[in-house]
Amino acid sequence: MPPQRPLLKIAGSQRSIQITDDASRTLIDPVTGVAFHSASGALAETRHVYLNNSGVAATLASGNSACVLEIGLGTGMGMLLSVDDAVRGGAKLEYHALELDWLPVDVLRQLDLQAGLMTPELGDRYLAWREKCGSTPDPGSYRWQYTQDISVSIxxxxxxxxxxEGSVAFDAIYFDPFxxxxxxxxWTPEFLGRMHGLLRSGGHLVTYCVNRRVKDALQCCGFEIKCLPGPVGGKREVMRATRRN
Ligand SMILES: C[S@@+](CC[C@H](N)C(=O)[O-])C[C@H]1O[C@@H](n2cnc3c(N)ncnc32)[C@H](O)[C@@H]1O
Structure with a gap:
């Protein structure tokens, strides 16, 4: 029997909420099938592909600082889990995320993002801050200073x-466009080459995509690539690409 994955309608949106196999929620366009996360577990996928495979989870757990870039903030799940880990590890975190279509707070509320956090109130604090930015914020850079040591720039x-602006050297890039x-x-060699230039030497770009063209494009930009096992119940393989120079 295929797993039951209930869909909840969102008023005024063509997207629906999908309850994934680990009970966490994601967004899906039921017509095109384009989803923000794997149906086999949004939370499990995010933790495995991004926080664990990049080494960010281990860095923060040991109290060391991390500087992370996310391509595609989406629901904010990857960002909130990273902030949560920094709080738990007493670590510094500088988090940057790029997002073209910043989701409004009424959609974020229905995703119940706090459910996956050790410090659920940080989810409430993020939603309160997101609300202050307005329902349709102008293009720009917005900074959420969660604590003195933890900042998020969207x-x-x-x-x-x-x-x-200026030089940046990220420890990790969570590469999560559609x-x-x-x-x-x-996913072009040109764009991935820019990602290579934003990492420090030894930094990792992690992503769910392992198709041949993406592998070729990453190698062509100078990344050393490694396919790693995917999350339980999800994709067979996912990717870690490392800057070596
Ligand atoms: C798979 S979802 C990201 C899921 C996200 N990491 C999360 O934890 O919810 C892809 C995201 O990339 C964003 N995106 C697509 N094209 C973009 C672009 N050209 N610039 C910035 N963001 C883009 C989409 O709006 C969408 O939010």
Whole structure:
């Protein structure tokens, strides 16, 4: 029997909420099937593919600092889990995320993101801050200072055009646009080459996509690639690409 994955309608949106197999919630367009996470477990996928495979979870757990870039903030699940880990580890975290279509707070509330957090009130604090930014914020960079040591900068811009001012050197990039068939321009050698330039030497870009063209594009930009086992019940393999120079 295929798993039951209930869909909940969102008033005024073509997207629905999908209850994934680990009971966490994601967003899906039921017509196109384009989803923000794997139906086999949004939370499990995010933790495994992004926080664990990048080494960020281990870094924060040992109290060391991390500087992370996410391409595609989406629901904010990857960001909130990273902040949660930094709180737990007493670690410094500087988190940057690029997002073209910043979801409004009434949609975020229905995703019950707090459910996956050790410090659920940080989810409430994020929602309160997101609400203050307005329902349709102008393009720009918005900073949420959660504590003195933990900051989140959301760059509400098209990633194809956005450039950081000055030099940056991220420890990790959570690379989570939609699939190449939908977000083609974010998977080109040109765009992935820009990601390579944003990492420190030894930094990792992690992603769910392991298709041949993406592997070739990553290698062509100078990444050393490694396919790793996917999350339980999800994709067989996922990707870690490391900057070596
Ligand atoms: C798979 S979802 C990301 C899921 C997210 N990491 C999470 O934890 O919910 C892909 C995201 O990429 C964003 N996106 C697509 N094209 C973009 C672009 N050109 N610039 C910035 N964000 C983009 C989409 O709006 C969407 O929120």
């Amino acid at each position: 760059h509400h811009h098209d990633a194809r055009q956005f450039r950081f 699939a190449p068939s939908v977000n083609h321009d974010l």
